[in-house]
Amino acid sequence: MRGQGFTTVVSMTGLLALWVLASFLTADPEILPQPWLLLPDFAKAIGSGELLFHLGATLYRVVWAFALSMGIGIALGLAMGRFPAFNQWFDPWLVIFLNLPALVLIVLCYLWIGLNETAAILAVTLNKIPNVTTVIREGTRALDPQLDAMARVYRLSWFERMHHIVLPQLAPFIAASARTGVAVIWKIVLVVEFLGRSSGIGFKIHLYFQLFNVSMVLVYAFSFIAIMLLIEWAVLQPWERRVTRWRTA
Amino acid sequence: MRGQGFTTVVSMTGLLALWVLASFLTADPEILPQPWLLLPDFAKAIGSGELLFHLGATLYRVVWAFALSMGIGIALGLAMGRFPAFNQWFDPWLVIFLNLPALVLIVLCYLWIGLNETAAILAVTLNKIPNVTTVIREGTRALDPQLDAMARVYRLSWFERMHHIVLPQLAPFIAASARTGVAVIWKIVLVVEFLGRSSGIGFKIHLYFQLFNVSMVLVYAFSFIAIMLLIEWAVLQPWERRVTRWRTA
Amino acid sequence: MIRIDLNSKRFGDTPVLGPISFTIAPGETVALVGPSGIGKSTLLRIVAGIDRKIDGRIVRPDGLAMVFQEPTLLPWRSAIDNLRAVHPGLSRETASEALSQVGLAGKEAMFPGQLSLGQQRRLALARAFCGDPELLVMDEPFVSLDAETAETMLALTETLIAHHRPSTLFVTHSRAEAVRLAQRILTLEPGPQGAVLGPEQIRQVRTGTSRPTGVVTAFPKP
Amino acid sequence: MIRIDLNSKRFGDTPVLGPISFTIAPGETVALVGPSGIGKSTLLRIVAGIDRKIDGRIVRPDGLAMVFQEPTLLPWRSAIDNLRAVHPGLSRETASEALSQVGLAGKEAMFPGQLSLGQQRRLALARAFCGDPELLVMDEPFVSLDAETAETMLALTETLIAHHRPSTLFVTHSRAEAVRLAQRILTLEPGPQGAVLGPEQIRQVRTGTSRPTGVVTAFPKP
Amino acid sequence: QDLPTVRLATLEIGTVNWELATITENGFDEANGFNLDITSYADNDATRIAVEGGEADVAVADWIWVARQRAAGKDYVFVPYSTAVGSLLVPGDSTAESLADLRGGKIGIAGGPLDKSWLILRAYAQKEYGFDLAAETEQVYGAPPLIFKSGLGGDYEGVVNFWHFLAKMKAAGMKELVSVETAGEALGLNTDTPLLGYYFKESFLEENPGIAQALFDASRDAKELLASSDEAWEAIRPQMNANDDAQFQQLKTDFLSGVPERGPVDIEAAGKMLSLMAELGGEELVGEASSVPDGLFADVK
Ligand SMILES: Nc1ncnc2c1ncn2[C@@H]1O[C@H](COP(=O)(O)OP(=O)(O)OP(=O)(O)O)[C@@H](O)[C@H]1O
Ligand SMILES: Nc1ncnc2c1ncn2[C@@H]1O[C@H](COP(=O)(O)OP(=O)(O)OP(=O)(O)O)[C@@H](O)[C@H]1O
Ligand SMILES: [Mg+2]
Ligand SMILES: [Mg+2]
Numbered sequence A, B: 001m002r003g004q005g006f007t008t009v010v011s012m013t014g015l016l017a018l019w020v021l022a023s024f025l026t027a028d029p030e031i032l033p034q035p036w037l038l039l040p041d042f043a044k045a046i047g048s049g050e051l052l053f054h055l056g057a058t059l060y061r062v063v064w065a066f067a068l069s070m071g072i073g074i075a076l077g078l079a080m081g082r083f084p085a086f087n088q089w090f091d092p093w094l095v096i097f098l099n100l101p102a103l104v105l106i107v108l109c110y111l112w113i114g115l116n117e118t119a120a121i122l123a124v125t126l127n128k129i130p131n132v133t134t135v136i137r138e139g140t141r142a143l144d145p146q147l148d149a150m151a152r153v154y155r156l157s158w159f160e161r162m163h164h165i166v167l168p169q170l171a172p173f174i175a176a177s178a179r180t181g182v183a184v185i186w187k188i189v190l191v192v193e194f195l196g197r198s199s200g201i202g203f204k205i206h207l208y209f210q211l212f213n214v215s216m217v218l219v220y221a222f223s224f225i226a227i228m229l230l231i232e233w234a235v236l237q238p239w240e241r242r243v244t245r246w247r248t249a
Numbered sequence C, D: 001m002i003r004i005d006l007n008s009k010r011f012g013d014t015p016v017l018g019p020i021s022f023t024i025a026p027g028e029t030v031a032l033v034g035p036s037g038i039g040k041s042t043l044l045r046i047v048a049g050i051d052r053k054i055d056g057r058i059v060r061p062d063g064l065a066m067v068f069q070e071p072t073l074l075p076w077r078s079a080i081d082n083l084r085a086v087h088p089g090l091s092r093e094t095a096s097e098a099l100s101q102v103g104l105a106g107k108e109a110m111f112p113g114q115l116s117l118g119q120q121r122r123l124a125l126a127r128a129f130c131g132d133p134e135l136l137v138m139d140e141p142f143v144s145l146d147a148e149t150a151e152t153m154l155a156l157t158e159t160l161i162a163h164h165r166p167s168t169l170f171v172t173h174s175r176a177e178a179v180r181l182a183q184r185i186l187t188l189e190p191g192p193q194g195a196v197l198g199p200e201q202i203r204q205v206r207t208g209t210s211r212p213t214g215v216v217t218a219f220p221k222p
Numbered sequence E: 001q002d003l004p005t006v007r008l009a010t011l012e013i014g015t016v017n018w019e020l021a022t023i024t025e026n027g028f029d030e031a032n033g034f035n036l037d038i039t040s041y042a043d044n045d046a047t048r049i050a051v052e053g054g055e056a057d058v059a060v061a062d063w064i065w066v067a068r069q070r071a072a073g074k075d076y077v078f079v080p081y082s083t084a085v086g087s088l089l090v091p092g093d094s095t096a097e098s099l100a101d102l103r104g105g106k107i108g109i110a111g112g113p114l115d116k117s118w119l120i121l122r123a124y125a126q127k128e129y130g131f132d133l134a135a136e137t138e139q140v141y142g143a144p145p146l147i148f149k150s151g152l153g154g155d156y157e158g159v160v161n162f163w164h165f166l167a168k169m170k171a172a173g174m175k176e177l178v179s180v181e182t183a184g185e186a187l188g189l190n191t192d193t194p195l196l197g198y199y200f201k202e203s204f205l206e207e208n209p210g211i212a213q214a215l216f217d218a219s220r221d222a223k224e225l226l227a228s229s230d231e232a233w234e235a236i237r238p239q240m241n242a243n244d245d246a247q248f249q250q251l252k253t254d255f256l257s258g259v260p261e262r263g264p265v266d267i268e269a270a271g272k273m274l275s276l277m278a279e280l281g282g283e284e285l286v287g288e289a290s291s292v293p294d295g296l297f298a299d300v301k
Helices: A002-026 A035-047 A050-082 A084-099 A102-113 A117-141 A145-153 A158-196 A201-210 A214-243 B002-026 B035-047 B050-082 B084-099 B102-113 B117-141 B145-153 B158-196 B201-210 B214-243 C040-047 C079-086 C092-101 C117-130 C147-164 C175-181 D040-047 D079-086 D092-101 D117-130 D147-164 D175-181 E016-025 E044-052 E063-071 E116-129 E144-152 E163-171 E180-186 E202-207 E211-228 E230-240 E245-257 E267-286
Strands: C002-011 C014-017 C020-024 C029-033 C055-059 C064-067 C135-139 C167-171 C184-189 D002-011 D014-017 D020-024 D029-033 D055-059 D064-067 D135-139 D167-171 D184-189 E005-011 E035-041 E058-062 E076-082 E087-090 E106-110 E138-142 E158-160 E175-179 E196-201
Touching (some): A002 A035, A035 A050, A050 A084, A050 A117, A050 A214, A084 A117, A084 B158, A102 A117, A102 A158, A102 B158, A102 B214, A102 E044, A117 A158, A117 B158, A145 C064, A158 A201, A158 A214, A158 B084, A158 B102, A158 E044, A201 A214, A201 E144, A214 B084, A214 B102, B035 B050, B035 B214, B050 B084, B084 B117, B102 B117, B117 B158, B145 D064, B158 E138, B201 E044, C014 C040, C020 C167, C029 C040, C029 C175, C064 C117, D002 D040, D014 D040, D029 D175, D040 D055, D040 D135, D064 D117, D079 D092, D092 D117, E005 E044, E016 E035, E016 E076, E035 E044, E044 E058, E063 E196, E063 E267, E076 E202, E087 E116, E087 E180, E116 E158, E116 E180, E138 E144, E163 E245, E196 E202, E202 E211
Parallel strands (some): C029 C167, C029 C184, C064 C135, D064 D135, D135 D167, E005 E035, E106 E138, E106 E158
Antiparallel strands (some): C002 C014, C002 C020, C002 C055, D002 D014, D002 D055, E058 E196, E076 E196, E087 E158, E087 E175
């Protein structure tokens, strides 16, 4: 644990050094400012309370969209992986929704529901569900039939089967789709926010991009990334360590 | 096989019916036109050769970005899943790049390399690699140590180990990241194209979107989706059937 | 009463089992023997209701316990949780007690991957014995065990059967085991349309209550 | 010459094997016996170089073949491909021949999941026998087989050993097997710091060339 | 005290905000009998979705786009706001003296092939020098900030961008080769025809009679104040994103020169403009608006 903390610090420092180098080579603070040049902007954004406000707005959307799309996506993925008939029916839908441009779904949601929080969250959720479904479906297809037979013989309830047999086997797939999930959600939230919200990191990033204020773009981007690193270390990795303990024991 | 074809046709018809219904309820062809209203626009876009030209441009980028990001992503994912030390070093980088807004990477690529094809493809690839890496890393961690022991005892070469032991186990993860991969790539290509390319589906969709020409937006979106459905049926599903034959035999 | 009335079982075009009919009375123990690959496990899976793609009819009670040919444990659950996941009513103490009966005392917290194969098999036995099954199905339950451990397990099985009197069907390659536990021995042998039953062997009726002596007492119940 | 010089092997804080030293001469066959869970498989994995987290020194040749306690096949490769994946030089014909030697003729195209457990174990045996190992390590190679099949496999093993004269170390719970195949029998028994070797049993030197009779001939080579 | 509320969706960084801020700060909205309620978005498209989705009553667009929408059946009505148009800039050290000198060069264009300034410049090149600008140069389309930045880096022989970026580029030493205004005049267009304006839904105007005139009056009040008062400029300077005085002055000058004459839109001139656009941009650009749709321009004086 100690060693790991140290590695992480060194590794992050390395990344920072890379940034400094790239920035030095670019030699144009308008394109890629040195990291320390962000500090005043960061202080300003924090000081004015803007950063926290927009971060809050974005996180609110991300959390909702994440919970909804993971929940629905896992359920659909399980169903499609388990029941080939169901899969045959909805497989084309999945491909279509998977490849429907985010823009189209977002605009339709806004126009149907209005430019409000519900539409924004729904748009992100709809964009993300097919991704989760696809990943979980693969995982479900790889479930061990022997353990299913065991569960059947001992007549485990649906809940027990999920808890003891299905979810542990899906853990790597769930972890993968949770990690990439947040990333995809976040990419879509940015579009959702610049297309129809007046708050959120995406809104600010787009604004500052249009002003070509790269430094502020980076300040906002890194605030979100910092939160994600925190979640990774405080939630995801401990969870993963716990559920994969049996592999390394 | 026959039954499946039938199901697919009925299922797609169902989706079409849903569209007709939604469009009927929306009652505004500017927001969601009836499917048949797209036909003249489609004919026009095909007739002028524009559709094929832009589809070609986008596919070119998607194929390149896909091949590059899958190749590099799988290699990185394997390395990070296999070697905990390597993982400890680069895990924070992964989280950061995973959550770096597409916009930031795209703009940096364009500004560094110029508004050209290389920059566009690189931007998409960089955006996608972390996703693939994350998924494959989970898969690699779930590899069966018993089979590794077997490979070691019988001194299989690196290539044989990959071919017979590692890749078959990673197949569900590769399938998942290929499917969601194209979807993510495509979402990013759209942004890349509207930010700095003069061709491609994303360029056109954005153009028509600015003109509020939903019908043309849909024509272009569905052309790409049609290609994806084709790839799904002609490439991905047969491949998947072949590599998972052992599960159902 | 358990009744098997199988016309045939085929995998794709290959017939594996031909016409097979037999019954098992409540409390009766039946051994199934036959060469490797003849179809014993297939028949057991049919009897247990795991494989339903058959041409035939099976009558069987609901309360079932099965020892698979491979341990089939949950690798992500500790030894004790492997019992408790399958028998939700089981208390920690009873589960611990069950583990020590199969010689796994002190290994409660170990994951199956940390156990030797013999230990895993005993864990699977404990799992089957923890319920109160009306039908007990076992596929080579005592292999991979040294003679002494096998003897303990056999004795334990005898006690369980004597106490709860489930109908029992088990596969073995060991004549000694078959003769010791079973009242009847069924043999699978090749037939023209897949394996069929050969002549049945009936063991002498048990002499009195030949309860096993010594360490093993009744298996703990939830 | 194979030389094992183990001081100790522990999993975390638990010592499993204590100080253990022995050698196996070229062409010599050694059986390893001991109760379930004592550490036989652990020792075998150490000898085979799979487990290197040990305090001790192992000298062993490179050319190794191993039969694991569980079949450890590639579920996604057909029976014949399971042989050819591991032995890239093996021709289709030789591989087929090897399959029929272990009684799997005609099952070339089947996936391991379509084979019975006994068939899978025989496939694993064929896989080990296909190479030309200097050291052959086997963990309970003949369980889950009926008497007749087991006899065929034993005879096959004898032939292989007689022909290629690998050093052989194998685990068994069956005295008969141990006595039949091995020149020396090592016993693992509990010690204060993990299992240690008990008194060694040396079998009478083989009488002449007691080559097995009948069906089994030399195992095909690539 | 029950003034009607006008909900206006605006691009937060749009120059229209300078006028809007002046309106609200000086109470020109209430003085003209309405309450202005401004919602900012990060993208132009967002403001249009807001109007279409009923979240706002007014947004800003060019009238050709509004005409296209109106011809397609939307009840949009246009109130003029600015004549500001772009120009084509060349690097400070460029030797080009006319569009003809750009032959074989690269031109960076913000927006896309249907950008109005670009279309007018193409027509101008055709008329004046007899060559197809699009065919004989290479165009690089990109997002305005990217064109701005790479243009400053000297990637292009010529740059067409939105006017506030142009102002900054001029402040950074690039020079104007030809303005769209000049080009328009040469093509016989009335350059007083305001290109940009507010657009309402007609239904909203019917519910609130006189509201178009009221907004127009407030807009004029703000423009007059800005034309005469430096303080008014200082008040909005924080939101102008000017990095230095040069940029600030350039932005101010360009903004003021884009203030149109007060009065109704000259329909005939507009018709001429539209037919030119239809010719150059084709149906892609103007849709079914082959002529100025009736009732497109609000009747404001
Ligand atoms: N990863 C591990 N962590 C902790 N203990 C372990 C681990 N692997 C094995 N053990 C312990 O080591 C001991 C020896 O295991 P091993 O598999 O070598 O036994 P064995 O002699 O082969 O038994 P069997 O005849 O049942 O196969 C067992 O008690 C087991 O619990
Ligand atoms: N899915 C399948 N597809 C085709 N054949 C199969 C399938 N499953 C089993 N078989 C065949 O059915 C036969 C019987 O298998 P089964 O596992 O019942 O044998 P068994 O009598 O239990 O053998 P063992 O003693 O080796 O465990 C085998 O020959 C096997 O190849
Ligand atoms: Mg079997
Ligand atoms: Mg063992």
